[in-house]
Amino acid sequence: MMKFSVGTYPNVSAQEMVATGILADRLGFHTMWVPDSHLLWREAYVLLGAIASQTKRIRLATAVTNPMTRHLTVTSSAFSTLDELSGGRATLGISVGDSALKTMGLQISTVDNFEASLKMIQDLLRGETVDVPGGDTATISHAIDRKVPIYVASTGPRMLKLAGRMANGVVLMNGVAPDLLQAAIDKVHEGAKEVGRDPAEIKIVVWAACHANDENPSESINAVKYNIARAILRGMPGEVDALTKATAEKVKQAYNYAQHGSAEADFAALVPDELVPRYTFAGTGADVKRQVDALAGLGIDEIAFAIPDAASIKPRDEVIEVLAANVLK
Numbered sequence: 001m002m003k004f005s006v007g008t009y010p011n012v013s014a015q016e017m018v019a020t021g022i023l024a025d026r027l028g029f030h031t032m033w034v035p036d037s038h039l040l041w042r043e044a045y046v047l048l049g050a051i052a053s054q055t056k057r058i059r060l061a062t063a064v065t066n067p068m069t070r071h072l073t074v075t076s077s078a079f080s081t082l083d084e085l086s087g088g089r090a091t092l093g094i095s096v097g098d099s100a101l102k103t104m105g106l107q108i109s110t111v112d113n114f115e116a117s118l119k120m121i122q123d124l125l126r127g128e129t130v131d132v133p134g135g136d137t138a139t140i141s142h143a144i145d146r147k148v149p150i151y152v153a154s155t156g157p158r159m160l161k162l163a164g165r166m167a168n169g170v171v172l173m174n175g176v177a178p179d180l181l182q183a184a185i186d187k188v189h190e191g192a193k194e195v196g197r198d199p200a201e202i203k204i205v206v207w208a209a210c211h212a213n214d215e216n217p218s219e220s221i222n223a224v225k226y227n228i229a230r231a232i233l234r235g236m237p238g239e240v241d242a243l244t245k246a247t248a249e250k251v252k253q254a255y256n257y258a259q260h261g262s263a264e265a266d267f268a269a270l271v272p273d274e275l276v277p278r279y280t281f282a283g284t285g286a287d288v289k290r291q292v293d294a295l296a297g298l299g300i301d302e303i304a305f306a307i308p309d310a311a312s313i314k315p316r317d318e319v320i321e322v323l324a325a326n327v328l329k
Helices: 014-027 044-054 072-086 111-125 157-166 178-194 217-223 225-231 242-254 266-270 273-279 285-293 316-326
Strands: 003-008 031-034 059-062 090-094 150-154 169-172 203-212 281-283 302-307
Touching: 003 014, 003 203, 003 316, 014 031, 014 044, 014 316, 031 044, 031 302, 044 059, 044 072, 072 090, 072 111, 090 111, 111 150, 111 157, 150 157, 150 203, 157 169, 157 178, 169 178, 178 203, 203 217, 203 225, 203 285, 203 316, 217 225, 217 281, 225 266, 225 273, 242 266, 242 273, 281 285, 285 316, 302 316
Parallel strands: 003 031, 003 302, 031 059, 059 090, 090 150, 150 169, 169 203, 203 281, 203 302
Antiparallel strands: none
């Protein structure tokens, strides 16, 4: 059965983020995914710990951290601790990096470096001793086979296949159109088969921007365009139509990481309405429900509704209430 989760950008106060976590927990959402971009938003690891202490059921995850701004031993220790604090509710979402690095003028991890880091984190979370870069060994003393699931955020073919080979799950940032998601899932399964894994072992999470407003659906359509602007710059598998290609060329020249994840980003205006239903969930609550229903049969385990928060749009917690009424019922 498909699960539904909340993705949150920590661009509001820490207290408001905790309140959103409490709300999502009470309403029955599966996971609260918190992005990690320390110069743009509140500190993800601190927020996850605070939310863990105030909730009972909801899982807690990064969406996502990276092995560059966070040393692999730091992340391993943090998630062992979060898993302990939350009673086994931690999920480590990780990838090569994006805005956390770009806002510092740094390059994202190579796929090869990421693969090596992922293997070491997996070993550290089992309490094993690993040889870390620099020639020393490391062990996390409190990581006694914690069994923290690791989900790799992936878009391009190499990372999709890597997730299939190594991860417990994959966070797809490939839009919401069934053909785009099927193309991505096929790559994940291809990677799994390469190492003799059962593809069914890898949990599939779809992460996409979402805004729902029953009174003003056109507001929701504009509220998610920031996410499409970033998505279409990634080399995802599947058919790329002429409109998407032309839009991507415009966005590439205008994209500003200082506005990354912002519903009010200037570059969002470059995205035409026609691309919205292909890459995001938007409209009324009923519209979002229809988009979700269209994904049945693809083998998707979880949808993470990444909900922006800005002064010019319906508040995030109110959108969460709309989604609960339409999708969780």
